[in-house]
Amino acid sequence: MERIDKWLWAARFFKTRTLAKKMVEQGKIKVDGQKCKPSRNIAIGNHISIKKNDQLWEVKVLQMAEKRGSATIAQTLYEETAESIKNRESAILLSKMEYHSTPKPDKRPTKKQRRDIKSFKSQG
Structure with a gap:
């Protein structure tokens, strides 16, 4: 059994334990469909x-980690579901498409244009 914040850090989902703890406290992490505290112990087979x-x-948790290791070792600690992989890939593709479809200016605005933009934003 190991704490969820330590496991998330060891599995390299977050760069620091403090960041992992903060995300758990904000409710961004769920264990078996329920919100949890950073001190919650997880076991092999839990769905996160x-x-x-x-x-x-x-x-799905496959292994526990004594300490944070390399990225190849971290990938052996869990198994991502096929549906999750598919959903993430489609979300990434959608965000790329949105980025490329947004119009971008050819050049930077002039000083007068910047003043106009600033006054327009402050009005509203």
């Missing part, structure tokens, strides 16, 4: 949903 950067990871 992780909401990170507008992406949802659904993983």
Whole structure:
């Protein structure tokens, strides 16, 4: 048994334990469909949903980790569901399409245009 915040850090979902703890406290992490505290112990076979950067990871715990290791070792700690992989890939593709479809200016605005933009934003 291991704490959820330590496991998330060891599995390299978050860069620091503090960040992992913060995300658990904010309710972005669910264990078996329920919100939890950072001190919650997890076991092999638990299903964890992780909401990170507008992406949802659904993983099953396969192993516990004594300490944080390399990325290849971290990938052996969990198994992501096929549906989760498909949903994340489609979300990434959608965000790329949205980025490329938004109009972008050819050049930077002039000083007068910047003043006009600033006054327009402050009005509303």
